[in-house]
Amino acid sequence: MAHLYLAIALTVSAAIAAVVYFGFNTPYDPALLTLATLLGCTFVIAFMLSNRLERQQTRHRQLADTNALQQQLIEHSSSAFLMLDNQLNILFLNTNHPSLEKMVANVDVFSLDQYWQENVPEETRKLVNQAISDKREWRGELRFQNAEGSDYVAATIAPILEDNGDLSRVVISIEDISEHKAIADRLFIREHYNVLTGLPNRHFALRALQSTINEQNHGDSHFILIHIDLDRIRYINDSLGHQVVDRIFIETTERLRHSVSEDQVLAHLGADEFLIILNASNSSIEAQNLANTVLEQCRTPYFIDQHEVNISASLGLCQYPDDGADSTVLMRRAEAAMFNAKEMGGDRFSFYEEGMSSETEKRLEIENHLRYAIDRDEFKLYYQPVIDLKTNSLSGVEVLLRWQNTDLRNPGPDQFISVAEQSGLIIGIGKWVLEHACKQVVTWSQTDLPPLTVAVNISAKQFIDGDIVESVRFALRQSGLPASRLELEITEGLLINDTAEIRDTFMQLKKLGVHLSLDDFGTGYASLSYLKRYPFDTLKIDRSFVHDIDNCNDSVTLTNAIIAMGHSFNMTVIAEGVENLHQRRILRERHCDMVQGFLYSPPLPTDQFVSWAKRYAEMQTSQHV
Structure with a gap:
């Protein structure tokens, strides 16, 4: 290349000297012509050398900038890099990288092979060596023990081949994943x-x-x-x-x-x-x-x-x-x-x-179906009329839940309510019943039916674990039902958990204006102290006292005592399970306020209840019952 530059310089210099020499009609002088040629040649060579030097300096600056960028990229990369020759000797190692610093802290880079032998399991070493021998990439996790515990790195070991397929270099990238492993371990512990x-x-x-x-x-x-x-x-x-x-x-x-x-x-x-x-x-x-x-x-x-x-x-x-x-x-x-x-x-x-498992498996199957009953629209509300004994008029209804599930052959409340309570599903189901019952009574009030009071059973689980006050407030607000026409029926089982929180919930419900009813009185834990302590408006006599009231004096005595007790606390008394006229007569003579039972009607779905209510109203206007 240097000879080519020299030939070009001499040719150009001779041409320029000849043009200048003969252009001024200078008499021929070989020494002067030679001098002019040498001067021109020197000028051209100097110009070309300076031009080439400038290009080389520019190239060096570009290479230096590229190397600096590459160095910054390597230093700030999430991975540390090693390059080995075909004998697996270290050619390059960015020891200042945090991932590599943790792995080889206080270890001489020339003893990395020993460090590898001591910290990487033999099985893993064999897999890596086999991958290099097969001239293919290996990816995996490596664990390195240190004084504080263990460090984990994600490693990629890739062979670089010559054009003829021989191994030329081995590039290793290492990324510290100890923090990710620690997070994964914590999540695993939390989940398992x-x-x-x-x-x-x-x-x-x-x-x-x-x-x-x-x-x-x-x-x-x-x-x-x-x-x-x-x-x-x-x-x-x-x-x-x-x-x-x-x-x-x-x-x-x-x-x-x-x-x-x-x-x-x-x-x-x-x-x-x-x-x-x-x-x-x-x-x-x-x-x-x-x-x-x-x-x-x-x-x-x-x-x-x-x-x-x-x-x-x-x-x-x-x-x-x-x-x-x-x-x-x-x-x-x-x-x-x-x-x-x-x-x-x-x-x-x-x-x-x-x-042994038949009952358990059945309960589990019921629970699994209950979880989707609301979404599948399987629940239906039935209504049983409540009759005022003084006027024989329809004064209200008690809401009863029915479950239409063909897979389970339509299980009754005695089969699924206890499962719903034990599983906690009763909270969501109870809210659904409360909201739909209130809406239905408001809808009836916009027709020919008289304003009715609606009684809704409330589970103890709803009282303790569910926000019953907010549920009632929402149902009233959404439906537009006056609070005075909603009666919440509470079983005696709740009263055994006589806590300040439960008493406070009772007071909040009373502030809303709803009525509270003590259901199934006499069959559980209730005592006179509970009647005094809680602001009940209604006392319901359980059907077990009513069913033989027409042929058992003891039942008459107990029923009479319950009625008198309720009235002494200014409560309305309702008798459940009235099935014949004789039972009704006895209850009326003992001044029971209201009754419900098959004498009047079994629980009915919405459309049938409307038809029954209209027939009953017509009967009341045509004759005195």
């Missing part, structure tokens, strides 16, 4: 472990149970499942509070941990339920011994603050595969055996037997 006790939760227990099932490869393999339910926890929660109950759960966890071995799974299913999964090596006798140990541990008194708390447990045992080959089935059957132990008085264990 009980926050209070630190034990695996129901979700984890089901997975562990299915994993145990999958490990049973032999036809004669078996293992036993123990479902534990602590007795009397609800009573303790009501009397001493949930803080004491939480301490009981924590203490129970420690006792159970000391009772089970490391190869047995202990889980906290939630609330007062625990689970133990035994391994295949445990026999039935060993399972019974463990069950007895658990019972004894739970019988031992709990000393919490200044309280000595005594509880017991009910245990249900089932065996794979005799009692089920699926994790869900096994869980249900262990629970069924536990309920059997609880029904026998608790503080004992029971093995699953054929037929």
